[in-house]
Amino acid sequence: MKLKFKHQRFQEEAAKATCDVFAGQPRRESSYMIDPGQLARGEMKLDIDDYTGFKNNPITNALTDDKILANIQNIQRANQIKPSDKLEGHYNLTIEMETGVGKTYTYIKTIFELNKRYGWCKFIVVVPSVAIREGVYKSFDITQDHFAEDYGKKVRFFIYNSKNLTDIEHFASDSAINVMIINSQAFNATGKDARRIDMKLDTFKSRRPIDVIAKTNPIVIIDEPQRVEGAKTKEGLKKFKALFTLRYSATHRKDSVYNMIYRLDAMEAYNKRLVKKIAVKGISFSGTTATEGYAYLEKINLYKDKNPTANIGFDVKGAKGVRQVVRSLSKGANLYDLSEGLEEYKNGFLVTDINGAENSVTFENGIKLFAGDVVGTVNEEQIRRIQIRETILSHIEKERELFSRGIKVLSLFFIDEVEKYRVYEPVKGNGIYADIFEQEYATIVDEYQKTLFEDDAYVAFLKSTVAATAHDGYFSRDKKGNFVNSKTERGTSESADSSAYDLIMKDKERLLDRKTPLRFIFSHSALREGWDNPNVFQICTLKQSSADVSKRQEVGRGLRICVNDQGDRMDTSVLGEEVHSVNVLTVVASESYDSFAKGLQNELAEVISDRPLKVNIALFADKVLKDTNGEAVEVTSEMAQTINYSLIVKGYVDKKGELTDKYYSDKASGNIEIDEEVSAYRESIVGLLDSIYDPKKLMPDNVRENNVTLKLNKERFNRTEFKKLWKLISPKSYYIVRFEETELITNAIKSLNSNLRVSKIYIKVTTGSMSKISSKGTLESGEAFKKDEQQSKTVNITASDNVKYDLVGKITENTGLTRKSVVEVLRSIEPAVFEQFEYNPEEFIIRASELINEQKATAIIQHITYDKLDECYDSKIFTEPEFKGKLGTNAMIAERHLFDHVIFDSNNEKKFAENIDTRTDVAVYVKLPKAFYINTPVGKYNPDWAIAFEEGKVKHIYFIAETKGETHSLQFSEADLRETEKAKKKCAEEHFKAISCDNVKYGVVSSYEELYNIVSK
Incomplete structure (x- = not known):
C-alpha cells in the first residue's frame, strides 16, 4: 500500500502565514554566489573561500523591518494571536503545532510555497535527535509524489554526513529546491566528526563546509527548538547565517517564543478532530503483605436477561507451581476453592456483590475492588502481565470494531531492557515479556472467539493468527543481527544508533498492510520520539515511568489519525462526526486512571496556560x-x-x-x-x-467506565418485522442529476454578484501625545505618552504579480464544474466583485467555490432522481462492528431496540429513544450504524433511526427518521439549513422512494409524538 496525503486547510493556513510575513518581496530565481561576468572583467577578485553556486536572494531593501513587523501583526490578528511589539531577531518566526497533526508535512509545504512565491530554494532542517532526523527524512520521501502533483517539481533532500561532502557540493551548486537535514550534534558537539564542519579540508578544496553552506543564504527550519537551542547550539546556528529562521514545535519554551504567526495547540487540534481521542486504562495497586491474596478486577459483564458477572484475576495452584488466571465469576464464587485451596484466599475471598452500575466487586472480608484495581502481594511480573493482558484485550476489541473498515490496528509496548523481550544465551529465545504475551494472547483469543457469530469474518481472521508471529521487536542490532540495548545520545534518553529506526521508518507502509501478521510491537523506551505510525491504537509502557518522561511523550506516538488499507486518512472528511469513535488511542497505564489523567491534564494546562479561562x-x-x-x-x-x-x-x-x-x-x-x-x-x-481553556474538554476517557458493549438481540434480529424492514431499506441506489449547466452558471453568477465578499485586512491605529510637563520640567503623569484615540482602517493589499494562482483550476477542483463553465462564471461577474481577487486570492477561491456549490446543491434538489441497484447492504453492519458506551452517559437499556442498549449522541436522541422504547405499537427499531449511508452529490448521508411498527396499528409501518432539535420539524425551515444539508435531505427522500416504492416513509422529526402523528395518518 501507499500512504495518501490530503490538502488540509490548517496546513495551508500555516504555510500562508509564513509566506505573508514577506509580502512585498519580489519573486526571483536563486542567484549565483559569484557573477562570472564580473569575475572575467576583473571587477571582482576570487577568494579561496568563494564558491560558484546558487543562493537565496536576500530580502529586498524595500521590505523594511517596520513593514515586516506590520505584516506579522496583521497575520497575528487574523489568527487571534496577541500582536508582537517588536521583531525578535532577523527573523525568528514561531509556528506552534500539536503532535500528530502533520508538522513535518506543514513545513515541507511551506518550503514549496516559499519557493513558488519568492524563488527561495535553499533550506536547512535542524533536528534534535537521530530519531526525529530519520522521521523527517522519511516524510520528505513519502510526500515527494504528492507535492510533485501540486507544484510540478521535487525537492532534493539529504542527511548531512561529515564524511560525504559531495552532498554539500550538490546542495550549493544546484538551482532546484535543496534541503539539508542535520541533527544539532553534527555541528555543536566536540567530537572529530562534528568539528569537520568547521575545518578546511583537503578533500573539499581546502574550504570549510560551514562556509559553503552559509554562502547559500539558507532558510533554517528548526524542528523541536526547545530541545535544540541550548547555549552551544544557539552559537552554532549563527554559523549558517540564515536568511530567516522558522521554529516548529508543539511545546515551545515560554522564553523562546519569537513572533508567533500560527498556532494550533492541543485543545484546538482536539476540537478540530485532527488527532486521536485519548482513553486510559488505569491500574491501581494496593496491599503489600503476604497475608492478602492477589486479586485483580478486569471488568464487569452486564447482561439483559441475567445477573452481572466479573472477570477476576487470581492465583491458581498447578502441577508446576502457582500461575495467574482470569475467570468470569458470579456472585457466590469462592477464590479459595477456585485456587485449589491456596492459603492466601482462606480469609473471606467469597464474592458477595457484583455492582454493574459502579463497576465493582465486594468480597466477604470487606475488600472492594473497582475495575482496574489490584490488591494483595503483587510482584513485577504480575504487574506487567496485567498490562500486557489489558493491551491485548483493548487491541482485539478495537481490531474487531475496525476490521470491516479495512483498518489495521497496531499496539506498541515500550520496555527498558531487550533481555526482557529476547534472550540469546544459552540459546536464542523469548524473554519474559514475550512469553507472557504469547500465553495471554492465546488465552484471550480462545475466549473471545466464543462470543462471536461463527460466520463473523473477524473469527476467521483470529483463527488464522498465531501468537508467535503477531509480535516482534524493533531494537538496535549488533553485527550478528541480534537485538541489543540502544546506546543513548549524550544528554538525552534517545538512541544514537540509526539501525534502531530502520524497520520503523522504512517499513511503515508494510506494517499497515493486514497481510503482514505483525500487530504488536515491542520497542526500546529510547525510541519514543522515533515512532510515527498512524495506526497505533494502544500504547503500553512496561517500565517504571521516570520523572523526565512526560505523559504527553507517552501518548505522542499514537495521536495521528489512522489510515485504511488503501492509505486513505480516516478523518472528518471520511467519517464526519464519527471520527473520534474510530480514532481512539488507549493508554494502558501502570497507575490509576485518576493519577494518569491528572498528570496529563496538568501538562496540557501548562502548555496552553495563556488561553483565556473565562467568557467575558x-x-x-x-x-x-x-x-x-x-x-x-x-x-x-x-x-x-x-x-x-x-x-x-x-x-x-x-x-x-x-x-x-x-x-x-x-x-x-x-x-x-x-x-x-x-x-x-x-x-x-x-x-x-x-x-x-476547559479542562473537561481534554480529560481522557476512562476506558473502564465504558461499561456497556452492545449485544445484538437475536430474537429481535430474526423478527419478521425487522426482516421485512431490512429487505426494504438495504438496497443501494445510484443517482442522476439532469439539469442544464447554463442554468447553474446563471444562478452562480447571480449568487457571486450578490454574496461574494472577501474580507479586507484591518490595521489598528493608535495615536498618542506627550503628557503635560510641569513647571519643574517633569512629567505630571506616570506615563510619558498618553493614548488619545484608536481607530480601525481597512487596507487593500494586492497580491504580488510574481505569485501565480491557478484560479480557474482551483475553483474547478472545488466545485466539479468544467474549466469552460468556471471561466464563463468568472468572466460574467461584476468587475468590482472580481477585483476582490487581487487583495485576497486564497479567500476569494474558497468563498467563490462555496457559493457555487450552494447553487449546485439547489440544482440537485430540483433535478435529482434515484434508481435502485441490485447491490444491497449486508446485515453484517450490525454484527461486525462493536458498539460501546457508558451506562447513564451515552447509553441506555432498551426493550425494543435491535441491541440490548441504545447509544445516543445527544439529549434529543436520548428523549426520542426513551419514548419509542416504551411504545407497544413499535415492533423493533435500530439506531442505524454509520456504515449505513446514502450516496449524494454533496457527500454521504447517514439517517438516524429505522423503525418497524406493529402491523395494523399505524398506516406507515416502516419509517426512517432523522432526529433534530426542537427548532426543526418534518417540514423544516428552509432558512435553518444550508443548501448542502437540504440537498442531502432531498436525496434521502428520493432514495427511499426509489428502493421501497413508498413502502418506507422518510422524515425529519423533533420528537416521537411528531413521528406518530405522521405514521398514524
Missing part, C-alpha cells in the same frame, strides 16, 4: 470577526458587550463566565442561537468560545 467582554473586544459573506470587522467594546450579554441570556455562559452544558449540547446538534444583531458572526464567535 475582554474575550471579544478588539478581535477580528468574519460574517457569513467573509467580511471582516474589528469588534468594538459595544459589540463585545452585545455578544457577551447574548450568550448569558441564551444560557450558554454561567455567572462565573464558564460555558454551560447547554452550549456544548446545542453546539453538538448545530443549534447555537445568537442574537440577530450579531448572528452574522456566529461561526467566528463559536471559534472564540472554543479558544476557552
Whole structure:
C-alpha cells in the first residue's frame, strides 16, 4: 500500500502565514554566489573561500523591518494571536503545532510555497535527535509524489554526513529546491566528526563546509527548538547565517517564543478532530503483605436477561507451581476453592456483590475492588502481565470494531531492557515479556472467539493468527543481527544508533498492510520520539515511568489519525462526526486512571496556560470577526458587550463566565442561537468560545467506565418485522442529476454578484501625545505618552504579480464544474466583485467555490432522481462492528431496540429513544450504524433511526427518521439549513422512494409524538 496525503486547510493556513510575513518581496530565481561576468572583467577578485553556486536572494531593501513587523501583526490578528511589539531577531518566526497533526508535512509545504512565491530554494532542517532526523527524512520521501502533483517539481533532500561532502557540493551548486537535514550534534558537539564542519579540508578544496553552506543564504527550519537551542547550539546556528529562521514545535519554551504567526495547540487540534481521542486504562495497586491474596478486577459483564458477572484475576495452584488466571465469576464464587485451596484466599475471598452500575466487586472480608484495581502481594511480573493482558484485550476489541473498515490496528509496548523481550544465551529465545504475551494472547483469543457469530469474518481472521508471529521487536542490532540495548545520545534518553529506526521508518507502509501478521510491537523506551505510525491504537509502557518522561511523550506516538488499507486518512472528511469513535488511542497505564489523567491534564494546562479561562467582554473586544459573506470587522467594546450579554441570556455562559452544558449540547446538534444583531458572526464567535481553556474538554476517557458493549438481540434480529424492514431499506441506489449547466452558471453568477465578499485586512491605529510637563520640567503623569484615540482602517493589499494562482483550476477542483463553465462564471461577474481577487486570492477561491456549490446543491434538489441497484447492504453492519458506551452517559437499556442498549449522541436522541422504547405499537427499531449511508452529490448521508411498527396499528409501518432539535420539524425551515444539508435531505427522500416504492416513509422529526402523528395518518 501507499500512504495518501490530503490538502488540509490548517496546513495551508500555516504555510500562508509564513509566506505573508514577506509580502512585498519580489519573486526571483536563486542567484549565483559569484557573477562570472564580473569575475572575467576583473571587477571582482576570487577568494579561496568563494564558491560558484546558487543562493537565496536576500530580502529586498524595500521590505523594511517596520513593514515586516506590520505584516506579522496583521497575520497575528487574523489568527487571534496577541500582536508582537517588536521583531525578535532577523527573523525568528514561531509556528506552534500539536503532535500528530502533520508538522513535518506543514513545513515541507511551506518550503514549496516559499519557493513558488519568492524563488527561495535553499533550506536547512535542524533536528534534535537521530530519531526525529530519520522521521523527517522519511516524510520528505513519502510526500515527494504528492507535492510533485501540486507544484510540478521535487525537492532534493539529504542527511548531512561529515564524511560525504559531495552532498554539500550538490546542495550549493544546484538551482532546484535543496534541503539539508542535520541533527544539532553534527555541528555543536566536540567530537572529530562534528568539528569537520568547521575545518578546511583537503578533500573539499581546502574550504570549510560551514562556509559553503552559509554562502547559500539558507532558510533554517528548526524542528523541536526547545530541545535544540541550548547555549552551544544557539552559537552554532549563527554559523549558517540564515536568511530567516522558522521554529516548529508543539511545546515551545515560554522564553523562546519569537513572533508567533500560527498556532494550533492541543485543545484546538482536539476540537478540530485532527488527532486521536485519548482513553486510559488505569491500574491501581494496593496491599503489600503476604497475608492478602492477589486479586485483580478486569471488568464487569452486564447482561439483559441475567445477573452481572466479573472477570477476576487470581492465583491458581498447578502441577508446576502457582500461575495467574482470569475467570468470569458470579456472585457466590469462592477464590479459595477456585485456587485449589491456596492459603492466601482462606480469609473471606467469597464474592458477595457484583455492582454493574459502579463497576465493582465486594468480597466477604470487606475488600472492594473497582475495575482496574489490584490488591494483595503483587510482584513485577504480575504487574506487567496485567498490562500486557489489558493491551491485548483493548487491541482485539478495537481490531474487531475496525476490521470491516479495512483498518489495521497496531499496539506498541515500550520496555527498558531487550533481555526482557529476547534472550540469546544459552540459546536464542523469548524473554519474559514475550512469553507472557504469547500465553495471554492465546488465552484471550480462545475466549473471545466464543462470543462471536461463527460466520463473523473477524473469527476467521483470529483463527488464522498465531501468537508467535503477531509480535516482534524493533531494537538496535549488533553485527550478528541480534537485538541489543540502544546506546543513548549524550544528554538525552534517545538512541544514537540509526539501525534502531530502520524497520520503523522504512517499513511503515508494510506494517499497515493486514497481510503482514505483525500487530504488536515491542520497542526500546529510547525510541519514543522515533515512532510515527498512524495506526497505533494502544500504547503500553512496561517500565517504571521516570520523572523526565512526560505523559504527553507517552501518548505522542499514537495521536495521528489512522489510515485504511488503501492509505486513505480516516478523518472528518471520511467519517464526519464519527471520527473520534474510530480514532481512539488507549493508554494502558501502570497507575490509576485518576493519577494518569491528572498528570496529563496538568501538562496540557501548562502548555496552553495563556488561553483565556473565562467568557467575558475582554474575550471579544478588539478581535477580528468574519460574517457569513467573509467580511471582516474589528469588534468594538459595544459589540463585545452585545455578544457577551447574548450568550448569558441564551444560557450558554454561567455567572462565573464558564460555558454551560447547554452550549456544548446545542453546539453538538448545530443549534447555537445568537442574537440577530450579531448572528452574522456566529461561526467566528463559536471559534472564540472554543479558544476557552476547559479542562473537561481534554480529560481522557476512562476506558473502564465504558461499561456497556452492545449485544445484538437475536430474537429481535430474526423478527419478521425487522426482516421485512431490512429487505426494504438495504438496497443501494445510484443517482442522476439532469439539469442544464447554463442554468447553474446563471444562478452562480447571480449568487457571486450578490454574496461574494472577501474580507479586507484591518490595521489598528493608535495615536498618542506627550503628557503635560510641569513647571519643574517633569512629567505630571506616570506615563510619558498618553493614548488619545484608536481607530480601525481597512487596507487593500494586492497580491504580488510574481505569485501565480491557478484560479480557474482551483475553483474547478472545488466545485466539479468544467474549466469552460468556471471561466464563463468568472468572466460574467461584476468587475468590482472580481477585483476582490487581487487583495485576497486564497479567500476569494474558497468563498467563490462555496457559493457555487450552494447553487449546485439547489440544482440537485430540483433535478435529482434515484434508481435502485441490485447491490444491497449486508446485515453484517450490525454484527461486525462493536458498539460501546457508558451506562447513564451515552447509553441506555432498551426493550425494543435491535441491541440490548441504545447509544445516543445527544439529549434529543436520548428523549426520542426513551419514548419509542416504551411504545407497544413499535415492533423493533435500530439506531442505524454509520456504515449505513446514502450516496449524494454533496457527500454521504447517514439517517438516524429505522423503525418497524406493529402491523395494523399505524398506516406507515416502516419509517426512517432523522432526529433534530426542537427548532426543526418534518417540514423544516428552509432558512435553518444550508443548501448542502437540504440537498442531502432531498436525496434521502428520493432514495427511499426509489428502493421501497413508498413502502418506507422518510422524515425529519423533533420528537416521537411528531413521528406518530405522521405514521398514524
